[in-house]
Amino acid sequence: MKNSHPYIHEYQSAVTNYMEYLNVIAKHLTSEEGITGIPLDFHIVPCLLSKAPPPLHIYTSPPDKPQTPVLAFVFCGKFLPPSFFHRPVAVCIRAWPICQERGQCCLFNGLAIFTVNDTYTLRICYMDYIIYARIVCCSENEKVYNFIWLFQEVRRKLKKSLKDFVHLSSSVFEECIQCPGMKVSLHNEWLFIVKQFKYKNAIACPVCNPNSVTRSNAMKHWFKERLDRIETDDE
Template sequence: MLKEKTPERIMFPEPDHEMKNSSSVLCYHFMEKFLPSPIFHRLLATCVSRWRIAKRQSENQIFCGCCIFNLDLHHELTVLFREYVIFVQVIRFGTTAMTPSSNLCIEVKEFITKTLTNIIGNLGHSLKFEISIQCPKFVGYRVDCLIPLTDLQGNEDVPCHFHDDTHVIRSQDVLRFWFKEKVSHNKYVSLELL
């Protein structure tokens, strides 16, 4: 029913190179390189029942494949779908603490992971997804700049080869928003067993 495409300002936001006011981009990468759009739409419907849709100049920020939610007075959540990846990012607005709340990011991750697992299980699908983090050097949302959680776990830094010049990503810098100190060692989340 949503026909309006996601605006460029959301797809390719202004860069926040130091990640001061935004979390890293958490990605649910579906292993079969296929994700039926009804699964994403059910996820959005569940998110709408939990969080209020953000507004810009009285316009609801919900589009075909994307929605922005108000988590609280200072935090917004972007949930975006491209091809076979669901992207999740939290942004903090304010003049005091600029970094998004890790507790809030973890709460979002746990809610979305549980919701996706339930939706896929209830529909009888056997889809599997891998949790990844998008390279923070890329501004916007791309399906080909994803670093699997398993590569980031237990490694202090990970080389990123998605750009013309290889650079190194400090694991702690991108994982600190979404995970407590100890990160799960499961590579894939299997939805067949749930």
């Protein structure tokens, strides 16, 4: 706001609060803040961040680490303005500390990594009209399945941030799971619409050929509660 019109400075607090409400800017949550509740005295503007250094997969698919399958929000009409991605990033900035990896703060334009607990990190990025999310464990011996409740919480927060922004029905985007057999996430490859598994127990996948992606493998991390309901109805 340094070079803004004088009346902007006069109403700085109101302008800042409104921009926070719109998720255009966000205050950074640190580990210490999570304990004390004291906010930092600066804001982050996601749309002004620099691009992540290549290759992207070292951030999104770190090797030899327990991790969830990739959750994808695929926008209908193949249209996703960058501002749609900046909103969930702003929500995450307020919810979790930004992760430090390879000697740098992992907050970039189009990619962000957050520390969601002592051993798990959330990695979100977007390309074209798809927003991707994956949770990775820093401990090689950790059982990813032990934190199913955490994955549900993260997914709901991301989905809500998108729905709150578009103010439309869920048909604006589809929730998809990328083939769990893919070790490195590839853009727009082998994405399965989650709601299809309500009626199908398995779907063929070229990556898993000659096998298929089962309902359980596709849904047991990000959609465990929904999976339990479907399987109960099938009994």
